[in-house]
Amino acid sequence: MGNKFKLLPQLIPLFPENINTFYDVFGGSGVVSTNVVANKTIYNEINLNIVNLYRLFLKYTPEEINERINQYIEEYDLNRQGTDIRQNNPNVKEQRAYYNKNYIKFRKAYNESQQDYLMLYTLTFYSFSNLIRFNQKSQFNMPYGNQCYCDKHYEIIKEWCEALKNKNIIISDKSAFDILENENFESEDFIYLDPPYSNTTAIYNEKRAFGGWTIDDDIKLFALLDRLNEKGIKWGLSNVFRNKGIINHHLIDWSKKYNVIHLNYNYASLGRGNANSDEVYICNYTKEV
Ligand SMILES: C[S@@+](CC[C@H](N)C(=O)[O-])C[C@H]1O[C@@H](n2cnc3c(N)ncnc32)[C@H](O)[C@@H]1O
Structure with missing residues (x-):
């Protein structure tokens, strides 16, 4: 987006x-x-997929969201560092292939339920250009994008939670x-x-x-x-x-x-x-x- x-x-x-x-x-x-x-x-x-993502910020605290994201990262062994090919790292190609495989597994798990928006949210930190896209069956179909969830994202989550709770923002679909x-x-x-x-x-x-x-x-x-x-x-x-x-x-x-x-x-x-x-x-x- x-x-x-x-x-x-x-x-x-x-x-x-x-x-x-x-x-x-x-x-x-x-x-x-x-x-x-x-x-x-x-x-x-x-777009309900986007709106429901934002409803998470009203439902959970930033700490809870961060914890759930980290649980998914651990469970599916998603990368904790970017795997950009231009990095000065001789193993980057292998790492990228490994994390791509894990990302696809995670994406499949989300698509099987299509209901866990925290899972979808986590996917967006790893998808190509952090984009959200669905096919006609409403399945998330963005490929892996070599980035990862990091502190900067946690800060954004905190800002959103705070804004929604303190700034009188109403979510409408x-x-x-x-x-x-x-x-x-x-x-x-x-x-x-x-x-x-x-x-x-x-x-x-x-x-x-x-x-x-x-x-x-x-x-x-x-x-x-x-x-x-x-x-x-x-x-x-x-x-x-x-x-x-x-x-x-x-x-x-x-x-x-x-x-x-x-x-x-x-x-x-x-x-x-x-x-x-x-x-x-x-x-x-x-x-x-
Ligand atoms: C150009 S983007 C908005 C970008 C936004 N200003 C931002 O900074 O992220 C347009 C948005 O309008 C939404 N949209 C498309 N048709 C719509 C409609 N009929 N009513 C409400 N939203 C719609 C799309 O899903 C998309 O998220």
């Missing part, structure tokens, strides 16, 4: 001040939800359209939207994984945003005018009614943010930054 982590320092200052309820309607990794200051935050994500159509937004609320990009091939946009995101979805979303604008509700939308040479004409035309900020796109996550892309933030309010 690609995320907005590297863009946060540019993005968050563009959000309105004094937000009552912050709606992160395409929540993904949750990095935006956990970093925004608001009285209340609704983290929403349609609705369709973004459902929220935009039916929620009773108030003037101090703010809606942030980071939908899948209709012209990218990022993994979270694959049909088999998340139902896909098409230009028709964009058009429907834009119409709902127009309606919210008429009602005086503030929103901000992340998207791309151009990505890998493909120009998003329907977005460019629609955005002319609003404020467009071109972000520094010099960051890379899977399928987005490259020298060929023009990452934008479109909003229906003005703010001096």
Whole structure:
């Protein structure tokens, strides 16, 4: 799953001040939800596999999560150090083959139940680029990625647990359209939207994984945003005018009614943010930054 982590320092200052309820309607990794200051935050994500992962942070303490992850690492003998081939280690190839085999065994065990989200969470520390992807039978199918669970991850778990418990973050698993159509937004609320990009091939946009995101979805979303604008509700939308040479004409035309900020796109996550892309933030309010 690609995320907005590297863009946060540019993005968050563009959000309105004094937000009552912050709606992160395409929540993904949750990095935006956990970093925004608001009285209340609704983290929403349609993909139940992701949402159920985050529900773990409400259910367990960081210590319990860390302990369970370490139990899995021990039980399946997953690597405690990265097995990147570029390492200066003569045995790295053998090690990689060994840990790859153990990873596949662990992945199979998860897929047999498809219910133990702490197992799925552990898998993401070992999967290729830490990505989450499922096949049509909802089986996790990312290959082994040579990294491993480490202290940095434990810190992230602590941050998430703390944010969910102390920052008044509510986890929701609705369709973004459902929220935009039916929620009773108030003037101090703010809606942030980071939908899948209709012209990218990022993994979270694959049909088999998340139902896909098409230009028709964009058009429907834009119409709902127009309606919210008429009602005086503030929103901000992340998207791309151009990505890998493909120009998003329907977005460019629609955005002319609003404020467009071109972000520094010099960051890379899977399928987005490259020298060929023009990452934008479109909003229906003005703010001096
Ligand atoms: C571009 S990603 C969001 C990334 C997020 N801002 C972050 O920093 O991690 C888009 C997310 O929208 C989710 N999504 C796709 N269709 C959706 C829908 N109809 N309603 C809600 N979420 C949806 C995808 O599963 C994906 O996680």
